[in-house]
Amino acid sequence: MQLFEATGDAFVLLFSGDAALWQIIWVSLKTSLVALIIAAPIAVLTGYVLATASFPGRRILIWLVQAALALPTVLIGLLLYGLLSRQGPMGGLHWLFSQSGIVVGQVLIALPVLVAFVLAAVQAADPRLAETAFTHGASRWRVMTTVLHEVRFGVMAAVINGFGRVLSEVGCALMVGGNIAGETRTMTTAIALETSKGEFAQGLALGIVLMTIALVINAALLLLQGDTRISRLAS
Structure with a gap:
C-alpha cells in the first residue's frame, strides 16, 4: 500500500512543477550532456584510430580500454577525490564538490564506453569502404568521415550508452559532487538520499524520469535505424 501511495505522490511531484525536483533533474x-560533449569527439577519434591504425602498444591500449569498462565508478570517484582535494595535485582548481568535478568524473566514466563501442563499430565495417576511398584519392580525414558515416548507428549507440552510463551512475557523483542541494545533487544521488531517509516519493519521481529518458532516446535510435533501412530497400 505504501508503494502505491508513494507512486501517486511521485506523479504529483512531477506534474506540480516542484522546484527542488526539477533543479535536481x-x-x-x-552535467551529463557537458561530459558527453567533451568525451564524444575524443572517444570517436580514439576508437577509430585503434580500429584502423597499426602501432606498437595498440593491443595493450585496447586491453586497457576494455578493462576500464569494468572499473567501479566509486573507484574513479575515490581517485578524483584524491586529485581534487586541497592536498591533491589538482586542488587549486577548487573542483571538488562542484559541478565541474562531476563533469570530470563523468568524462572519465564515459570515455571507455564510447571508445569500446566505436572501436567495435569500425572494426565491423566493410574494409573495402576505406580501400575504395583511398583508391579514389581521398585524404585520411575524408576516409575517416566516410567510414564513421557508414557506421553512424554504431557511433550513435555508443553515445547513447555513454549518456546512460553517466546519467545513471551514483558512486563518482556522490564522492566528487558531495550531494549538495541545488548545486551537485543529481538524480541518482537524490534517489539514494531519499531512500535512506525512508521517503520514496521523490526517489520514485526521479526514477520515472530516468526510465523515461532511456526509453525516449532508445526509441529515437530505433526509429532512425528503421527509416534508413526502409529507404535503402526502396532505393
Whole structure:
C-alpha cells in the first residue's frame, strides 16, 4: 500500500512543477550532456584510430580500454577525490564538490564506453569502404568521415550508452559532487538520499524520469535505424 501511495505522490511531484525536483533533474542533465560533449569527439577519434591504425602498444591500449569498462565508478570517484582535494595535485582548481568535478568524473566514466563501442563499430565495417576511398584519392580525414558515416548507428549507440552510463551512475557523483542541494545533487544521488531517509516519493519521481529518458532516446535510435533501412530497400 505504501508503494502505491508513494507512486501517486511521485506523479504529483512531477506534474506540480516542484522546484527542488526539477533543479535536481536539470543538474543531472546539464552535467551529463557537458561530459558527453567533451568525451564524444575524443572517444570517436580514439576508437577509430585503434580500429584502423597499426602501432606498437595498440593491443595493450585496447586491453586497457576494455578493462576500464569494468572499473567501479566509486573507484574513479575515490581517485578524483584524491586529485581534487586541497592536498591533491589538482586542488587549486577548487573542483571538488562542484559541478565541474562531476563533469570530470563523468568524462572519465564515459570515455571507455564510447571508445569500446566505436572501436567495435569500425572494426565491423566493410574494409573495402576505406580501400575504395583511398583508391579514389581521398585524404585520411575524408576516409575517416566516410567510414564513421557508414557506421553512424554504431557511433550513435555508443553515445547513447555513454549518456546512460553517466546519467545513471551514483558512486563518482556522490564522492566528487558531495550531494549538495541545488548545486551537485543529481538524480541518482537524490534517489539514494531519499531512500535512506525512508521517503520514496521523490526517489520514485526521479526514477520515472530516468526510465523515461532511456526509453525516449532508445526509441529515437530505433526509429532512425528503421527509416534508413526502409529507404535503402526502396532505393
